[in-house]
Amino acid sequence: MAVRGGAVVAVLVVALALSSSWDTASAQFFQKRKAKQPPQKSKPGSPGQVPPDRSKFTTVVANRYHKRDYEITCTTDYGAACYIKCPARCPNKCLAYCAYCLTFCLCDLMPGTSCGDPRFTGADGNTFYFHGKKDESFCLVSDDQLHINARFMGNRNAESARDFTWVQALGVTFGGGHRLYVGARRAAEWDEDEDHVVVALDGEPVDLEPARNARWVSKAVRGLSVTRTADANAVTVELAGVFTISANAVPITDEDSRVHSYGKTERDSLVHLDVGYQFHGLTAGVDGVLGQTYRPNYVSKLDIAAKMPVMGGADKYRSSGLFATDCAVSRFHRSAAADGYTSFAS
Numbered sequence: 650m651a652v653r654g655g656a657v658v659a660v661l662v663v664a665l666a667l668s669s670s671w672d673t674a675s676a677q678f679f680q681k682r683k684a685k686q687p688p689q690k691s692k693p694g695s696p697g698q699v700p701p702d703r704s705k706f707t708t709v710v711a712n713r714y715h716k717r718d719y720e721i722t723c724t725t726d727y728g729a730a731c732y733i734k735c736p737a738r739c740p741n742k743c744l745a746y747c748a749y750c751l752t753f754c755l756c757d758l759m760p761g762t763s764c765g766d767p768r769f770t771g772a773d774g775n776t777f778y779f780h781g782k783k784d785e786s787f788c789l790v791s792d793d794q795l796h797i798n799a800r801f802m803g804n805r806n807a808e809s810a811r812d813f814t815w816v817q818a819l820g821v822t823f824g825g826g827h828r829l830y831v832g833a834r835r836a837a838e839w840d841e842d843e844d845h846v847v848v849a850l851d852g853e854p855v856d857l858e859p860a861r862n863a864r865w866v867s868k869a870v871r872g873l874s875v876t877r878t879a880d881a882n883a884v885t886v887e888l889a890g891v892f893t894i895s896a897n898a899v900p901i902t903d904e905d906s907r908v909h910s911y912g913k914t915e916r917d918s919l920v921h922l923d924v925g926y927q928f929h930g931l932t933a934g935v936d937g938v939l940g941q942t943y944r945p946n947y948v949s950k951l952d953i954a955a956k957m958p959v960m961g962g963a964d965k966y967r968s969s970g971l972f973a974t975d976c977a978v979s980r981f982h983r984s985a986a987a988d989g990y991t992s993f994a995s
Contacts, residue, residue: 688729688730688731688732689729689730689731689732689750690731690732690734690750691731691732691733691734691745691750691751691752692750692751692752693736693751693752693753694746694751694752694753694757705746705747705748706744706745706746706747706878707721707723707733707744707745707747707861707878708742708743708744708745708861708878708879708883708897709721709733709735709742709743709744709745709752710742710841710879721733721745723745723747724747731747731750733745733747733750733752734752735752735754736752736753736754738754739752739754739755742754742755742879742883742897742899743755755897755899755923755925756768756770756923756925760772760773760774760942760943761925761926761927761928761939762923762924762925762926763789763799763816763922763923763924763926763939764923764924765815765923766778766780766813766814766815766909767779767780767781767799767801767814767815767816769938769939769960771939771941771942771943771947771949772942772943772947773942773947773949775942775949775951775953775958776958777949777951777953777958777959777960778957778958778959778960779938779959779960779963779966780812780814780959780963781799781801781814781963781966782801782803782812782814782963782967783801783802783803783804783805783812783814784800784801784802784803785800785801785967786798786799786800786801786820786967786968786969786970786971786973787799787801787938787963787966787967787968787976788936788937788938788940788966788968788974788976788978788979789819789937789938789939789940790926790928790931790935790936790937790939790940790943791935791936791937791940791974791976791978791979791980791981792931792932792934792935792936792940792980792981793932793934793980793981793982794823794824794891794981794982795821795822795823795891795892795928795931795981796821796822796823796974796979796980796981797819797820797821797822797937797940798819798820798822798968798970798971798972798973798976799816799818799819799820800816800817800818800819800820800832800971801814801815801816801817802814802815802816802817802835802919802921803815804911804912804913804917804919805912806910806911806912808910808912813909813911813912815901815919815921815922816921816922816924817832817833817835817921817922818830818831818832818833818922818971819831819832819894819896819922819924820970820971820972821892821894822972822974822981823888823891824870827850827851827869827870828850828851828852828972829848829849829850829873829886830847830848830849830850830971831846831847831848831884831886831894831896831922832846832847832848832922833845833846833847833898833920833921833922834846834847834898834920835917835918835920836900836917836918836920837915837916837917837918838915838918839900839918839920841881841882842880842881843881844859844881844882844898845881845882845898845920846881846882846883846884846896846897846898846922848875848884848886850867850869850870850873851869855875857875857877857884858877859877859880859881860877860880861877861878861879861880862876862877862878863876863877864876864877870888871889872887872888872889872890872891873886873887873888873889874886874887875887878895882897882898882899883895883896883897883898884896890929890930891928891929891930892926892927892928892929893926893927894924894925894926894927895924895925895926896922896923896924897922897923897924898920898921898922899920899921899922899923900918900919900920900921901913901918901919901921926939928943931943932980933945933946934980935980936978936979936980937966937976937978938960938966941978964977965977965978966978
């Protein structure tokens with residue numbers, strides 16, 4: 650019996666040695682395999698291209714310290730280095746999906762964006778403009794348990810006698826009347842190192858550390874979180890199973906104003922929000938400027954072939970306040986307190 654037991658021990662020792670040897674050899678093999686992967690250069694994603702679902706991205710900012718050819722290096726899931734360069738058409742930021750070595754301008758992604766002089770991309774993939782009106786609120790999405798209004802800011806060019814508008818803040822009402830505020834703080838002079846994004850829940854400001862990937866999780870609302878996607882001016886707000894909203898505070902540059910005749914002055918950088926939306930579980934009756942495009946049977950009535958398709962009908966989307974759910978197309982049925990909110994924009 651002793652001899653047999655000794656033989657078993659010997660076999661186990663040999664097996665462990667072989668296993669250890671294989672693990673070492675395989676680790677060396679994969680390390681060599683990774684080491685052989687040549688560095689890649691990022692490719693710009695096409696406008697309208699949808700990145701892999703739930704893939705992680707990094708916000709790359711070209712600021713006064715870096716020229717437009719500023720690059721960052723990241724490592725893909727396959728061990729290769731990827732040199733990220735923002736596409737030339739992006740104004741001052743881009744989203745880098747390092748695992749796929751792809752870059753997108755903030756407003757390239759679809760469906761569900763509202764950017765600039767409000768340009769929307771609907772769930773049907775079509776892009777259109779909705780100008781609303783300065784200093785008024787309009788419902789973007791209205792569903793049974795979710796209602797999103799946008800407050801529009803504006804600027805009048807005295808020479809053209811026209812008001813230009815942008816989205817300054819979002820008022821999100823959900824659940825039993827919870828109110829989420831996401832807004833852009835106004836500034837006379839733009840400083841990309843200063844944070845201009847303000848988030849508040851039920852009137853209480855969200856305290857978020859000023860660092861990339863800093864995360865705040867609500868104790869009052871299960872599944873609600875806010876994450877910084879850059880050190881400043883870019884956040885993602887998520888309510889698990891309901892929505893994900895990516896908000897970026899951006900200014901109107903002097904060049905933007907010159908090209909589009911926005912009439913920007915030294916008194917106001919016209920800081921506004923560029924926003925990306927993802928929704929989960931919307932009903933077939935959802936409505937709103939953007940929400941209606943998520944209906945299964947939605948057919949656009951816009952002249953998509955036009956250079957600037959414009960959605961009219963501002964009156965039916967107008968709300969009496971940022972958190973009011975009283976627009977003519979409202980589908981929100983949850984009870985909520987009387988309208989009123991604290992503005993964090995100034």
